[in-house]
Amino acid sequence: MKLNQKAIVFVPDGEEQAAALRRTTHLCISAHQDDIEFMAYGPISECFGKKDKWFTGVVVTDGAGSPRSGLYADYTDEDMKAIRIVEQKKAAFVGEYSAQLLLGYPSSKAKDKQDKEIVEQLVQILRATHPKYVYTHNLADKHDTHVGVATKVIAALRLLKEDERPEKVFGCEVWRDLDWMPDDEKVFLDCGGHPNIGRCLSAVFDSQIVGGKNYDLAAEGRRLANATFSASHACDTYTGLNYAMDLTPLMLDKNLKMADYVTGYIRKFEEEVQKTLAKFTEE
Numbered sequence: 166m167k168l169n170q171k172a173i174v175f176v177p178d179g180e181e182q183a184a185a186l187r188r189t190t191h192l193c194i195s196a197h198q199d200d201i202e203f204m205a206y207g208p209i210s211e212c213f214g215k216k217d218k219w220f221t222g223v224v225v226t227d228g229a230g231s232p233r234s235g236l237y238a239d240y241t242d243e244d245m246k247a248i249r250i251v252e253q254k255k256a257a258f259v260g261e262y263s264a265q266l267l268l269g270y271p272s273s274k275a276k277d278k279q280d281k282e283i284v285e286q287l288v289q290i291l292r293a294t295h296p297k298y299v300y301t302h303n304l305a306d307k308h309d310t311h312v313g314v315a316t317k318v319i320a321a322l323r324l325l326k327e328d329e330r331p332e333k334v335f336g337c338e339v340w341r342d343l344d345w346m347p348d349d350e351k352v353f354l355d356c357g358g359h360p361n362i363g364r365c366l367s368a369v370f371d372s373q374i375v376g377g378k379n380y381d382l383a384a385e386g387r388r389l390a391n392a393t394f395s396a397s398h399a400c401d402t403y404t405g406l407n408y409a410m411d412l413t414p415l416m417l418d419k420n421l422k423m424a425d426y427v428t429g430y431i432r433k434f435e436e437e438v439q440k441t442l443a444k445f446t447e448e
Contacts, residue, residue, distance in 0.1 A: 166289045169282070171227075171269035173250065177258040183293070185264040189221040192296035192331070194287065196275060196314040198228045198249040198267075199373055202256055202366040203384045204337035205300045207354030207407055209260050213362060219263035221294055224253060225283060225314050227269045234377040248372050255369045260362065266290060276313040283314075287321035296331050303336030303343060303410050304427040311340060315412075316423060322416040334416050335409040342387060343408035344394070347433050353395070356388045356405030363388075363405065 166186075168174070176185040191208040195201045201222040202209070212220040228249040229242035240248070250267055257265035274280050291299070301318040302311035315336060322334060335352055343351060356363060367381035368374065374381055388405035395406055410430060415421055442448075 166293050168266075168286060168289070169268065169270075172286075173267040173269070175254050175257055175265045175267070177254075177262055177265070180263075182264070185219075186221065186290075186293040187295070188219045189263050189294040190218045190297045191220045191300070192223065192291070192294050192298070193220070193300040194223040194225065194290075194314065194318050196224075196226055196272075196302065196308070196310045197231075198224050198253040199256075199367075199370040199380060200224070200302070200311070200339055201253075202260070202370070203380065204302070204339045204407060205354070206356045206363050206366065206384075206388070206405075208298065208300060209262075209366070210356065210358035210363065212263075213261055213359055220260065221264045221266070221296070222253075222257060222262055223266045223268065223287075223290060225268050225270055225317075226272045226275050226310060227267075230272060231373060232377045233372065235375045237372050237375065240372075245372065249370075252370050252372060256366050259365050259369060272310045272313075275310050275317070278313075278316070280317075284317050284320045284324070287318060288324050291321060291325060291331075292329055295329060297333075299331045299334045300337055300409070301334070301412070303338060303341070304412070304423055305343070305410075305430070306336075306338075306340050308340040319412065319415050319423060323419050330416060332413075334412040336412045337409045338387070338407060342391075343410060344391065345434050346408065346410060346430055347437050348395075350410070350430060350433065352409040352411055353403070354407040354409055355403055356407050357392070357403055360405065 193201045193205040212218040227246045229246050302315040367384045391406040392403040
């Protein structure tokens with residue numbers, strides 16, 4: 166791979182870099198440090214402690230624009246970029262990731278629809294890792310940088326040859342949950358394994374939590390809520406759950422517009438609500 170000069174590749178167990186990338190089975194590409202741990206704990210826990218499954222994370226942006234208070238109130242953007250790299254490495258070590266890549270791009274570049282550099286970088290990473298599963302942000306997320314990264318992931322996947330593609334691509338929830346999706350369209354990511362590790366991974370991002378956002382509690386609360394509210398007429402079958410949407414069709418069909426695809430889910434939600442109300446009203 167020929168990554169940009171600011172890019173960092175961290176291999177927690179000291180394996181040779183190319184080998185660490187090759188053994189990857191589950192790859193998560195996120196916008197910011199901590200997004201991976203909040204939206205993809207399911208695959209992290211699935212790979213944890215395994216020798217035949219390996220999780221690798223990719224963070225596209227440098228994290229310079231995050232809110233800050235308390236201990237971090239006087240940190241400059243450069244200070245924040247440095248501490249967030251350290252925190253992401255801590256998470257990769259705790260979660261026993263195969264590798265952690267930090268590309269270090271500004272958010273403005275991730276949101277620039279004309280930019281091709283990030284797409285080219287992602288193509289190289291996808292070829293070097295050749296994962297079975299890819300996780301990124303969902304296309305209905307309300308954070309512009311998240312959506313910008315997700316669209317670039319799809320663009321990169323579309324440049325792969327057929328034998329280079331993953332089996333499945335999933336869009337996960339962070340800045341908008343996916344509870345609204347029809348149940349038969351949701352992808353369930355089981356987050357019940359190793360709950361102690363899950364808590365550690367969320368809590369390690371001290372600059373964000375002490376800096377003013379209770380992300381650790383919010384991430385665990387969402388998983389618990391999803392697990393209970395996922396089924397109204399059955400006992401809980403999960404202890405922690407994240408939802409995702411299947412983005413695989415967008416990889417396979419280059420002519421399928423991303424906006425049309427995601428609004429298709431929204432229309433199905435609308436139809437489901439209308440059908441339910443029609444059973445009880447004469448309006």
